[in-house]
Amino acid sequence: MALGEIQSTTFLAGTALLGQIYAGLQSSVIYDGTTALTPKFALANIAASTTDGALVAAVASKKIRVLTWIALAAATATNLTFTSKPAGAGSAISALFALGITNGAAQGFSPIGHFETVAGQGLSVTTGAGSTVGVQVVYVEV
Numbered sequence: 001m002a003l004g005e006i007q008s009t010t011f012l013a014g015t016a017l018l019g020q021i022y023a024g025l026q027s028s029v030i031y032d033g034t035t036a037l038t039p040k041f042a043l044a045n046i047a048a049s050t051t052d053g054a055l056v057a058a059v060a061s062k063k064i065r066v067l068t069w070i071a072l073a074a075a076t077a078t079n080l081t082f083t084s085k086p087a088g089a090g091s092a093i094s095a096l097f098a099l100g101i102t103n104g105a106a107q108g109f110s111p112i113g114h115f116e117t118v119a120g121q122g123l124s125v126t127t128g129a130g131s132t133v134g135v136q137v138v139y140v141e142v
Helices: 017-023
Strands: 030-032 033-038 040-046 053-056 064-074 078-085 097-099 104-107 122-127 134-140
Touching: 017 030, 030 064, 040 122, 053 134, 064 078, 064 122, 078 134, 097 104, 122 134
Parallel strands: none
Antiparallel strands: 030 033, 040 134, 053 122, 064 104, 064 134, 078 097, 078 122
């Protein structure tokens, strides 16, 4: 190839999205490969000593992938664990997070997600004996 000559390049299928995936992050859509996903929001105040308190309802054949979350305890320290909830008892999908008095925990935005439910199961939260916990999540269905 001579100096200054432009070489033709062939891109693989789906590469037309390359500029949109990270450089052009939008607040209304993110991509999982070439699949556009719409971020959704959920919040709940989960009472103390709750096992599998519902946060996001199950969606048939879909996983709920949490992209960012925040949890804040009220007047008493407590614990929090996110769970994947079928019809029966849920299964832990996160570590146990210790929340201090009027204190909390949060995880910033991760495009690959922090954790996800089993396909067809809802997202729920289990809390310790302390106090009510306010929980907010941003998630996508995959």
